[in-house]
Amino acid sequence: MAVLDVTIVNVASPAVRSDLHTSGSVLQLIVAGYTVAYSTLLITGARAGDRFGHARVLAIGVLCFTLMSFICGMAPNSFFLVLARLLQGASAAFMVPQVMSLIQRTFEGHGRARAIGLYGAVIAIGAICGQIVGGLLVGANILHLVWRPIFLVNVPIGVALFALVLGFVPRRGGDSARSFDLIGVVCLMATVASFVIPLVFGPGLGWPVWSIVLLVLVVPLAVLSAWHERRASGRDPILSAEVVGARGFVWLLLFMVLMQSSYAGSLLAQALHFEAGLGLSALHTGLLFITGGVGFALGSLTWRRFPTWIHTYFMIGGMLIGAAGYVIMAWSLRTATDPASLYLTVNFGLSAAFGYGFGPILSMALSHVPLKFAGSASGVLVSTLQIGQLLGIAVYGSIYFALVHNTSAKESAGAFAHTLYWAALACVVGALAGLVFIRMIRVKEEARP
Incomplete structure (x- = not known):
């Protein structure tokens, strides 16, 4: 729901x-x-x-x-x-x-x-x-x-x-020993709100001054939040060091942001091109997305059936296949043609690749966090996915609109293609972040007696 x-x-x-x-x-x-x-x-x-x-x-x-x-x-x-x-x-x-x-x-x-x-x-x-x-x-x-x-x-x-x-x-x-750390909650909520509110409302309002000010405030608020969390390390801070300080966890979060933002941003670009550029209805666009949903669900449900050693490669391979899929999708629709079988096939394939990467990344993230901090880890991971989605909508939506000056199908197709090229680049960077995360985890496991 x-x-x-x-x-x-x-x-x-x-x-x-x-x-x-x-x-x-x-x-x-x-x-x-x-x-x-x-x-x-x-x-x-x-x-x-x-x-x-x-x-x-x-x-x-x-x-x-x-x-x-x-x-x-x-x-x-x-x-x-x-x-x-x-x-x-x-x-x-x-x-x-x-x-x-x-x-x-x-x-x-x-x-x-x-x-x-x-x-x-x-x-x-x-x-x-x-x-x-x-x-x-x-x-x-x-x-x-x-x-x-x-x-x-x-x-x-x-x-x-x-x-x-x-x-x-x-x-x-x-x-009952877990506290709410009221100051930490306020600092964290202010940081997230300063980042989220401009991403949600800024693009539609043409990025007014207040939205830029809020984005600038994210850095000092984040620093203030981190300083407070460090001071409260002995009093159960809202963000425990055992979660955000776990080896490779920051690289894991970067991987998740890049994966989620590219996927959400590409869906937005597709919806904008299909509805505004090609004149399709919202229901028609939603029906075209079914193959992607089926692909992602298939990958999420079947990744565990493969040997454990291959799960880490699903993370990297999923991002690289996604990057290739975006390039092919952009090329196939570059002439402002209606989505056909090639689009449906590519959408299914790249979504399945993301699904195969999504399960292992969550599994590895949870497995490296002590059970006591399950709630904190869940909050951070779900927040990261949500922020990645908002970031993708704001960034890739802005790229698309910056390249579209009218609603002609040809111009929309060009803006759509360029937007997906940037999404492909984000996937490649995400694959590199995943490699760093996997390397750090392996070093940690090899260091165990």
Whole structure:
């Protein structure tokens, strides 16, 4: 549900604007407010799981998310919809990190690998289905509710999920010794917000001065946050050194940012070219993305069936195949032709390659973090994936729009091709970061007695 709600609203935004008579800026808050709240509170939500118990916080998060979805669907005006979307994103931030924490605490070995594979498949399916389901629900105009079913559809799903969490998720008490480190939480949230808010709202507003100021503030806020975390090292800081200071962890995060940003940015570039350049509908574009979702899900579900020694090569190979796939995709659509079988095949192949790399990277990240810090690690990893997605949308969206001065198919095709070339370069750099990470892990393992 959390992933689905990131994309499903995009399709319904014209209907929301027409029905509620909102301005462009308010509509942007409705669409992006969810993402801002979600990204900013992820690490705090992960710590809440450590403190009060992951199953308990997951159940509360699901319940609140379901309630906020109902309020979104019944919102009488734009004010209530914006407020409910912000609270919906906050609920997701307390819900999503618990999943990865529970995977790490509940499973080991092949069981953990299988659970991570399913996690990756669900993310892929949710991201792709958002646009398709949104288009179908708005087009069906169920009970003349127009856009409201895109939120109300979460209610029966959320109720069923809440019952499943209560009935089947192992209940372990939280660690009352874990604190919230209020100053650390505020510093971290300010750092993330200063980075996320400009990425979400800056491109659509033409990068106003305030967005640049916030981005500049990210560095001093990050330094302040790091200084506080170092001082609080003996008092359970919100970001423990055992997580972010683990050998190779920074290179791992760089790999994840480059992989996620290139993938999310390329999807945006494809959607912009298909809809604005070629005149395809949002539903048609969503249907074209199905092969990519299937490929990513396939890779996420089957990587563990291969010998363990090859898993690290999936990381590197996935990024390099992705880079080659972007180049081929750009070449195949360079003449402003409609997407054909070559596009569908390439989209399936590069998405599968990313799926084969996604599972091993999460598995290795969790395996090198002590179980006590499962929540912190989950929060950092999920936040990294979310920030990578926002970064990709902002950067690659800006590249595309900088090269498009009208909506002609030919010019859009050229901008699309150049955008994918940059995505390919990011994949190559990501592969190099992955090599450094693997090398550092091997050195650490060889040093063990």
